[in-house]
Amino acid sequence: MSIKIALAGNPNSGKTTLFNALTGSNQFVGNWPGVTVEKKEGKLKGNKDVTITDLPGIYSLSPYTLEEVVARNYLISERPDAILNIVDGTNIERNLYLSTQLMELGIPVIMAVNMIDVLEKTGDKIHIDKLSKKLGCDVVEISALKGTGIQKAAEKAVALARKKEAGVPVHEFAAEVESAIRSVEDKLGMEVPEEQKRFFAIKLLEKDEKIQKQMKQAPDVAVEINDLEKEFDDDTESIITNERYVYISSIIDECCTKSRKEKLTTSDKIDRIVTNRWLALPIFAAVMFLVYYVSVTTVGTWATDWANEGLFGDSWSFFGTEVPGIPVLIESALNAIGCADWLQSLIIDGIVAGVGAVLGFVPQMLILFAFLAFLEACGYMARVAFIMDRIFRKFGLSGKSFIPMLIGSGCGVPGIMASRTIENDRDRKMTIMTTTFIPCSAKLPIIALISGALFGGAWWVAPSAYFVGIAAIVCSGIILKKTKMFAGDTAPFVMELPAYHMPTVGNILRSMWERGWSFIKKAGTIILLSTIVVWFLMRFGWADGSFGLLEAEQLDSSILASIGNVLAPLFTPLGWGNWKSAVAAVTGLIAKENVVGTFGILYGFTEVAEDGAEIWGSLAGSMTAIAAYSFLVFNLLCAPCVAAMGAIRREMNNAKWFWFAVGYQTILAYVVSLCVFQIGTLVTAGTFGAGTVIAFVLVLGFIYLLFRPYKESKTLHVNIKGIAGAK
Structure with a gap:
């Protein structure tokens, strides 16, 4: 039994x-x-x-x-x-x-x-x-x-x-x-x-x-x-x-x-430094910079280059022996069995190009997940919640809100679900709305691609993406807390700080693999289906008066191009108003990993090279560095993937709250991206126009919303019922 x-x-x-x-x-x-x-x-x-x-x-x-x-x-x-x-x-x-x-x-x-x-x-x-x-x-x-x-x-x-x-x-x-x-x-x-x-x-x-x-x-x-x-x-x-x-x-x-x-115990001695009133935040910033520097810019980049150029490229070395890459092996196999041209195009240009471009970033993510698992297991992340409480409380949230955001750095879905530990309903709703601003694993390929391709691997791009998310959370908290929907006292923050200890290698590897496997499964399901749909929309269209399979040089006549051309004007003020970038951003709503995968399909590359020259070279005439950063910011802040939006709908348990959350995220992303491009272009190129004026008006409005006085009481009343008689 x-x-x-x-x-x-x-x-x-x-x-x-x-x-x-x-x-x-x-x-x-x-x-x-x-x-x-x-x-x-x-x-x-x-x-x-x-x-x-x-x-x-x-x-x-x-x-x-x-x-x-x-x-x-x-x-x-x-x-x-x-x-x-x-x-x-x-x-x-x-x-x-x-x-x-x-x-x-x-x-x-x-x-x-x-x-x-x-x-x-x-x-x-x-x-x-x-x-x-x-x-x-x-x-x-x-x-x-x-x-x-x-x-x-x-x-x-x-x-x-x-x-x-x-x-x-x-x-x-x-x-x-x-x-x-x-x-x-x-x-x-x-x-x-x-x-x-x-x-x-x-x-x-x-x-x-x-x-x-x-x-x-x-x-x-x-x-x-x-x-x-x-x-x-x-x-x-x-x-x-x-x-x-x-x-x-x-x-x-x-x-x-x-x-x-x-x-004093060892933990007490460490806490005197890492939770110090003045040193805590600089130490946290340094730790996160080091994590992203190693994961995205240095060691992670080397591992990802090997995957992209070797495993998903032409060939890779195995103990001195050159082994053909996956695309080459698949293409050889399809040629050997006499596969039809359209089916071969679907497999090579669609599935391998899209999924392969995403899976190439798995080594980078595994390194990041290993760092996060170590920080969580050793006890430091509990201190981060305590540290962040001082900041979060100033704009209407408690340090407990940082835990969902931390979990959301791996995947937005469990991060949103983790908001249930917050007792206050208003704080919980606000946390749900802002958790996905933190770059999750699905956004790392976008960050890595833009950092390595348009900014020459500049060290500041990846950490800046993380702190853009933090800034969006801080500003959103301040602005939303001044509205009637979110006004009220912030819940008290109580959290146990466990003693520091050295985590075991097994636990770190298990946590790393669980998060990594979740990403890989998504690549094998949602992204696979998405790449097939994108390939179909890209390779079929109207040419020479008839509908059918298009040649490589006829992509501008495809269904996808027609859809993209309708959407592109919306993104022109953001600096990337061409149909390919617009389509990539829209497919990111299905899964953020699709952004890189879609570029891989649209530009016909089965892998993303070390500096992204193949893809980004094709974009050189239509996307400047400022436009690329605007594109990055939009994809970081806009509505998350379908899975995360489903989690928001379940946790909100209300259709109106769901649409408010998704609408707020998308509008904020558009406004911030517009300001980044318009003001950035003014500073770097001296270009001034109607878009620049609108950007400055939006900045002034944003500043007003941030600093306008509270209309509701912001006094925190804490009633602690002691158990003094227990001793």
Whole structure:
């Protein structure tokens, strides 16, 4: 019989690291039923009948965000056979709050005290035997990062689940907890199923509206709650919280021995520098510059050149032997079987040219993903959210908004979905609207191509693209927060800063590959289909009075050219009003990777050379460097790909909000690109015209929107209900 084990714990407690170690490659990702929150499940190594579910990190069973609701509902509704509760040993007092709630569910619990290696370095000691006796459940020491004790924890969880199946009592609840809950039950006179009694009793006191509606058969509940509040002279939520921490403190005093060394930890010493009021932002800027410099300008460029010129070019060297490139091999194979000319054109000029031009940038992206995985795993990105909170709060967002934007640097879809961790609805909507301004992996080929081709690989182009996105977010936040739709107080920012640690190579490679594989799959589906459609529209049209397959020199008569010529005048004020550039920008709405792929097809190249001379040489007469940067800015800021727009529609859950978000992004992109080209041309070439006047008017209007005074109160009221009585 199959067994279900849930991994539950606080954020940053090491759940995902443990999940990866226990399941290895036996993982699969989906969505929770009814919602689009990512669901991770996997089979335990060596036990194919044991399914492990990695629940979203939660601090308690009182949910506020959608992820927390999902985790709570899974535990209550699905009722797994056992819970493996991961506890951060360096913050055990805070972690035990959730643990006490988990044990009240009546589901067998195994507690795994993680980061035991860090405790050894600090000299702190957790007495596992005493802790196990106090809590009434088995407790094991583990280090998910180093793999210490994880197999023992898994075996205990499986054994506990099998005992439950056999009907054998699995453990006794701690006497103090049991006594406290029993008194609550007596006070409320609850009549609920035995296996849910503990949970409902506590949740009623915490004023869970959903459960109160389910308990209408107990009309005296409200009266009893009021009596209880009068007796304790406090609200019920604070009463329960206080009593939990009183109990937890009694456990900590007996089960934990703290080192008497009063010295700063390594993490504290690092934080004194990287979170310093004056040094934090320059350090962050330097880190991101280094990441993009290595990923896009130097090492990444060398790797991408090899892929474009060799693998997707004429030939590449393999241990001194020249091996034909993929286009050459495919063309030789098609010639050998006598393939029809139109089909050969579709495969070579359409599929290989389009998809190959995009896949050539995969090495560059993998290097970037490896850097981001390292920064996330070592703990620095949590500090970045803390650092950015000071800035974000000035224009109406909290540091929590930076997390979706960070995730969006890989792909906009999970970045948009990550906005669910933001409790404030206005802040969440604004974050959704601005997250895709950060360059995602799909935009990197555009950045790399323009940087290497029109700017001679100038170091500043790639980092400037990243900071253009940051500027768009900052300015959007300031402007939108002054409107009635987004006016209001900013939600308080609370985030745990995990201790710094050196991530394992395996975890970095796994994260890098997951993001890279997602990009490759898109290239094999959406981009493949798009390149076929673009090829058809490009190679068919009206010539010599009839409709049919066109010759290479007749592209200006194609269907695609007709569509592009209608759209091109819209982009003329932006400096790239030719039909090919217009079409490339429009196909980018399907998938941003299509921009480079479309250029590859339109100019008949199966690969993008080192400096992009083949493609950009053809554009030299119609696109200047300023126009190229305008083109780059437009594609960075305009509405994202179809997949990301679908995510915006789901998260907004409202058609009007969706169209407002997409419309705002596109209009902002057009305005900024127009100003970049018109003012840039005035500065570099001295050209002045009606477009320049419009650009200056738009800049002045933009400045006014930025600095006009708030009409709504901008005072932040924070009410912190302390648990001072817990100590």
